[in-house]
Structure formats: structure tokens, C-alpha cells
Amino acid sequence: MSAMPIVNLLEHAQRLTASGKRVSVLWQHDDTLAFIARGRPHRSEFHSDPVDEVMYMIKGDMRLHYRTALGEEKVAVIREGEIVRCPAGVPHSPRFSPDAFVLVLERKRRASEHDRFTWYCEGCGAVLYESIKHVADYNMDPVSRAYEEFYGTEKSRTCASCGRVTPRP
Numbered sequence: 001m002s003a004m005p006i007v008n009l010l011e012h013a014q015r016l017t018a019s020g021k022r023v024s025v026l027w028q029h030d031d032t033l034a035f036i037a038r039g040r041p042h043r044s045e046f047h048s049d050p051v052d053e054v055m056y057m058i059k060g061d062m063r064l065h066y067r068t069a070l071g072e073e074k075v076a077v078i079r080e081g082e083i084v085r086c087p088a089g090v091p092h093s094p095r096f097s098p099d100a101f102v103l104v105l106e107r108k109r110r111a112s113e114h115d116r117f118t119w120y121c122e123g124c125g126a127v128l129y130e131s132i133k134h135v136a137d138y139n140m141d142p143v144s145r146a147y148e149e150f151y152g153t154e155k156s157r158t159c160a161s162c163g164r165v166t167p168r169p
């Protein structure tokens with residue numbers, strides 16, 4: 001890659017759709033990570049990053065579900081052309097359609113840092129399942145890996161508090 005990479009966001013988003021993947025990394029270094037993501041149907045988990053995350057809606061609108069410090073769920077609507085900063089540690093769930101695209105700006109994780117992917121029970125609100133990962137390389141698409149774990153066994157989707165089983169979509 002060039003030392004001064006320039007990316008056309010819409011062209012890159014079109015190539016992402018053609019690839020069938022969800023995420024395309026533009027670059028990742030110690031102090032800067034940039035990727036384009038398209039929406040995932042049935043996104044249900046909340047992601048907590050160890051670093052601030054800036055999201056810019058390239059195409060389409062996003063409903064950004066997030067949880068306050070008191071555990072209350074709220075929704076921020078980020079429209080096409082708008083940008084939002086999600087502070088480190090705020091559990092958030094970006095929900096937008098597969099033909100919409102977001103540019104995400106973060107930084108590469110330090111060796112001691114972990115990302116959390118948390119599902120909450122729709123029956124009783126308890127934590128249903130949590131995947132905690134060190135994300136060494138964003139090309140691994142950590143969100144998809146967490147969904148494979150969650151849907152991989154019924155045990156992951158069974159609430160320890162109330163017994164409700166979250167169905168597959």
C-alpha cells in the first residue's frame with residue numbers, strides 16, 4: 001500500500017458488496033485503524049471497544065442502539081453524511097441495512113486490550129452470553145466470529161437466569 005493511501009469510499013463500498021464480506025479494512029496501524037462495514041441483518045449483540053470509535057455514515061442511515069451506565073437501552077439515529085463518536089467502553093449495537101455503509105475509525109488494539117460482544121436476554125434482561133476477545137487483526141472480522149459462537153450452540157443462547165432460549169433468526 002502507498003505511504004499516503006487515498007480511498008474513494010463509495011467505490012470501496014461497492015467492492016465490499018461484490019466480495020460478499022461484511023468488513024473491509026482500509027489500513028491498520030498502532031494509532032490508526034480504518035474499515036468500511038455494511039449492515040448485518042439481525043444484529044443483536046452489543047460491542048464494547050477498549051478505544052473510542054468514530055462512525056461516519058457513507059450511505060444509508062443507522063440506528064445505533066447503546067446502553068447507558070445505568071443499563072438503559074437507547075437509540076441514536078445516524079443519518080447518511082453524519083458522523084458520531086462512540087466513547088470507549090460504551091456498549092453499542094450498530095443496526096443498518098446490508099446496502100448501507102459506514103466508515104469506522106479506531107486504532108489497533110494494544111496487546112493487553114480486549115473487545116467485548118455481549119448479548120442480553122430479551123426475557124429478563126440478564127447477560128445472556130459474552131464473548132471477550134483480543135482483536136489482533138480486524139481482517140478476522142471479530143463480529144462475525146462472535147456470532148458463530150453465539151449461534152453455534154443452544155447453550156450460548158440459553159439464559160442462566162430465566163431459561164429462555166433465544167431463537168436463531
Ligand SMILES: [Zn+2]
Pocket residue numbers: 121122123124125126159160161162163164
Ligand atoms: Zn433471561
